[in-house]
Amino acid sequence: MNKEYAICRRCPINQECHPALIPEMLSDNGLRSIPISKYEDESVWHCRSFTCLRDGMRGAKEAKQHGSFGWKTVVELSGKKRWVWAAVFGSPTKRTDVRELRVVTRANRIYSRGSDGVYYRAGSYVAPIKI
Numbered sequence: 420m421n422k423e424y425a426i427c428r429r430c431p432i433n434q435e436c437h438p439a440l441i442p443e444m445l446s447d448n449g450l451r452s453i454p455i456s457k458y459e460d461e462s463v464w465h466c467r468s469f470t471c472l473r474d475g476m477r478g479a480k481e482a483k484q485h486g487s488f489g490w491k492t493v494v495e496l497s498g499k500k501r502w503v504w505a506a507v508f509g510s511p512t513k514r515t516d517v518r519e520l521r522v523v524t525r526a527n528r529i530y531s532r533g534s535d536g537v538y539y540r541a542g543s544y545v546a547p548i549k550i
Contacts, residue, residue, distance in 0.1 A: 421436060421438060421440070421441065421442075423457050424441070424442050424455065424457050425457070425458060426442045426455060427442065432542060432544055434541075434542040434543065434544060435496060435540075435542075436496075436531070436539070436540065436541045436542060437494060437495075437496055437531075437533075437539035437540045437541065439494075439533045439535075439537075439539045440531050440533060440539050440541055441455075442455040443455060475508070475509075475521065475529075476545060476546040478508040478509055478521070479508055479521065479523040479529060479545050480545050480546070481508065482506040482507065482508035482522075482523050483506060483523055483525065483527075483545060486506030486507065486508060486523075487506060488504050488505060488506045488525075489504070489505070489506075489507075490502050490503070490504060490505075491503055491505045491522050491530070491538055492537070492538065493505070493522070493530045493537075493538040493539070493540065494530075494537055494538065494539045494540065495540050496540045503522070503524050503528070503530075504524065504525065505522035505523060505524045505530065505538075506522060506523055507520055507521070507522050508520075508521050508522070508523060509521070520532045521538075521541070522538055523545060526543070527543050527544060527545040528540070528542075528543040529541045529542050529543065529544075529545070
């Protein structure tokens with residue numbers, strides 16, 4: 420979570436995300452993302468990191484159980500790049516496009532795709548949701 424943003428201060432998980440992952444939301448027509456102001460009190464389910472229970476946990480769990488895994492280059496909070504065995508997922512409540520892709524590892528670690536196309540650390544918790 421990036422405490423500069425109101426949306427991150429409201430995060431129910433309170434996990435640290437990579438500073439490259441600033442909160443964004445899709446525009447009304449769903450074609451592009453709009454950055455959220457640091458002081459805008461948006462609802463937590465607009466988080467781009469998709470680590471909260473309301474937006475993306477089900478997708479992460481399904482990807483872990485049924486997704487196709489492959490090697491992805493990711494960036495940790497420390498800035499270290501590494502290869503991980505991960506499955507790509509979107510969110511069931513959002514349009515899945517290139518800006519909203521996430522990956523989840525077998526160890527429940529989630530990485531979000533930044534605006535530069537790189538996957539950054541976005542938490543490591545996959546909730547026990549019944550599907």
